Amino acid sequence: MKVIVVSGGVISGLGKGITTSSLGRLLKARGIPVTILKIDPYLNVDAGTMNPYQHGEVFVLDDGTEADLDLGNYERFLGQSLVGTHNLTTGKIYRSVIEKERRGDYLGNTVQIIPHVTGEIKRTIREVAQASGAEVVLVEVGGTVGDIESMPFLEALRELSYELGEGHVAFVHTTLVPVVGPVGEAKTKPTQHSVRELRAIGIRPTMIIARGPTPLAPDIKAKISLFCDVAPEAVISVPDQSIIYEVPLVLEAQGVGTHLTRLLGLPDREPDYAAWKEFLATYRREEGSVEVAVVGKYTDLRDAYLSHIEAFHHVQGRLGCAIRLQWYDAEDLPRNPGALGRLKRSDAILVPGGFGTRGVEGKAQAIEIARTDGIPFLGICYGFQMAAVEFARHALNLPSANTTEVDPHTPDPVVCLLEEQKALTGLGGTMRLGAQRVVLTEGSRVAHAYGRTEVWERHRHRYEINPSYLERFREHGLVVSGRAVDGRVEVLELETHPFFLGVQYHPEFLSRPEAPHPLFLELVRAALARKEVPAPVVAPPAGA
Numbered sequence: 114m115k116v117i118v119v120s121g122g123v124i125s126g127l128g129k130g131i132t133t134s135s136l137g138r139l140l141k142a143r144g145i146p147v148t149i150l151k152i153d154p155y156l157n158v159d160a161g162t163m164n165p166y167q168h169g170e171v172f173v174l175d176d177g178t179e180a181d182l183d184l185g186n187y188e189r190f191l192g193q194s195l196v197g198t199h200n201l202t203t204g205k206i207y208r209s210v211i212e213k214e215r216r217g218d219y220l221g222n223t224v225q226i227i228p229h230v231t232g233e234i235k236r237t238i239r240e241v242a243q244a245s246g247a248e249v250v251l252v253e254v255g256g257t258v259g260d261i262e263s264m265p266f267l268e269a270l271r272e273l274s275y276e277l278g279e280g281h282v283a284f285v286h287t288t289l290v291p292v293v294g295p296v297g298e299a300k301t302k303p304t305q306h307s308v309r310e311l312r313a314i315g316i317r318p319t320m321i322i323a324r325g326p327t328p329l330a331p332d333i334k335a336k337i338s339l340f341c342d343v344a345p346e347a348v349i350s351v352p353d354q355s356i357i358y359e360v361p362l363v364l365e366a367q368g369v370g371t372h373l374t375r376l377l378g379l380p381d382r383e384p385d386y387a388a389w390k391e392f393l394a395t396y397r398r399e400e401g402s403v404e405v406a407v408v409g410k411y412t413d414l415r416d417a418y419l420s421h422i423e424a425f426h427h428v429q430g431r432l433g434c435a436i437r438l439q440w441y442d443a444e445d446l447p448r449n450p451g452a453l454g455r456l457k458r459s460d461a462i463l464v465p466g467g468f469g470t471r472g473v474e475g476k477a478q479a480i481e482i483a484r485t486d487g488i489p490f491l492g493i494c495y496g497f498q499m500a501a502v503e504f505a506r507h508a509l510n511l512p513s514a515n516t517t518e519v520d521p522h523t524p525d526p527v528v529c530l531l532e533e534q535k536a537l538t539g540l541g542g543t544m545r546l547g548a549q550r551v552v553l554t555e556g557s558r559v560a561h562a563y564g565r566t567e568v569w570e571r572h573r574h575r576y577e578i579n580p581s582y583l584e585r586f587r588e589h590g591l592v593v594s595g596r597a598v599d600g601r602v603e604v605l606e607l608e609t610h611p612f613f614l615g616v617q618y619h620p621e622f623l624s625r626p627e628a629p630h631p632l633f634l635e636l637v638r639a640a641l642a643r644k645e646v647p648a649p650v651v652a653p654p655a656g657a
């Protein structure tokens with residue numbers, strides 16, 4: 114078992130997740146099987162109950178784990194799916210320690226942070242490594258070195274390094290080298306301090322990844338090397354990139370792949386970046402452009418929609434046209450005529466998922482515009498549910514139609530609670546979660562987009578489409594074109610529209626740079642096609 118620990122210093126938000134993912138990619142490009150594990154030192158058991166405004170998007174894994182968004186970065190950079198054990202939190206560790214204590218597993222001993230909590234952390238890391246079959250496990254420690262919460266984890270990793278012995282663990286420390294003053298001087302002092310902090314707990318970094326706005330000059334690298342006791346070739350500069358998928362190549366160009374393989378005694382084969390480089394080259398072509406409107410309620414914090422943004426990057430890397438995302442605050446939209454006017458000129462509209470009542474009317478309004486103006490539309494989860502609500506209100510003439518999430522007493526509950534949800538009280542991990550099989554109708558638009566009639570997609574919802582309205586939907590052109598094996602509605606599409614698709618699941622979680630998600634791809638293709646020849650909206654069948 115070989116381990117690469119990635120810690121962070123000075124400030125959070127340095128892109129440690131991207132760094133860790135990129136390091137994984139360097140090894141994978143050499144044919145070395147890798148996996149990544151994220152440590153989140155907060156006390157929440159998982160990210161499922163956390164507000165996207167505080168912590169960004171909740172990323173859902175195949176097994177239904179509601180994880181930190183960095184897990185999404187790992188999956189995208191590595192092109193492999195992970196499971197819930199790859200997101201370790203203080204909440205999970207303490208829960209299992211306390212359960213063991215209650216069972217009497219500690220045989221009367223006093224239960225302490227060291228060795229019991231650290232022991233539990235080491236055991237979990239070893240187990241994840243073993244189960245994954247990877248040769249190298251990357252462990253990203255969330256937060257900043259010096260935080261009280263991350264102490265037990267760093268201590269456990271120090272112990273693990275000692276137990277595994279020389280040449281088995283590499284400590285990579287990511288820091289900020291700010292550029293200040295009128296002449297733009299790069300400052301190394303914060304890096305020195307954070308390395309000192311790390312050394313005080315017994316960890317000596319073997320590589321420093323310096324983040325900053327511009328590349329580090331050789332003398333600054335030399336200074337960091339000297340003051341922090343790290344080999345000169347192990348001080349790596351990662352300046353801000355216009356696209357994150359560039360980072361593996363930035364690291365590679367500074368010899369990081371070779372350095373790491375040497376440190377860990379791994380074979381240093383010639384790395385293969387053929388597909389990765391092709392993706393980046395196509396991405397940069399920017400031939401033509403489309404404007405995609407995203408109508409959501411967390412638009413002030415882009416991390417809340419990270420997987421959507423990345424999915425569009427992946428599409429750009431496949432189609433070579435510039436995709437410009439325009440953000441619309443769903444709550445503000447109904448009272449902002451200027452924004453409504455702009456929205457009408459969009460080439461495509463995406464309404465993502467969400468919870469609660471805030472912003473739903475704006476979503477419905479955006480959907481109505483997409484439907485009646487023939488603008489390509491993709492509705493995801495809540496966006497899909499609201500498409501059904503909007504259709505019921507305006508096409509079926511049921512003005513009070515709603516989801517019971519917003520109006521529990523609506524006379525027309527077009528979207529209502531899943532049967533199994535009715536008796537639940539707790540909020541953590543209780544939704545319909547994770548990968549489920551979806552069967553698509555042969556000949557439908559959605560089946561055409563995927564090129565097959567059976568897919569697995571990830572879910573995260575409590576409410577679902579009420580089947581008693583489906584017949585009327587169909588009569589007016591909104592048809593079910595995908596169902597779960599138990600019959601639940603998974604996909605609705607409008608037959609009379611150039612591209613109007615709603616899905617109960619979250620396609621954004623499965624998009625990868627080398628494999629953009631078919632639904633995002635088709636949405637943008639439809640937008641491009643409409644720019645060339647605007648397709649008319651066909652009237653519903655007469656008498657319907």
Ligand code: GLN
Pocket residue numbers: 465466467468469493494495496498518573574575576577
């Ligand atoms: N709030 C809706 C539900 O719980 C949609 C969830 C979502 O968009 N992820 O069913």
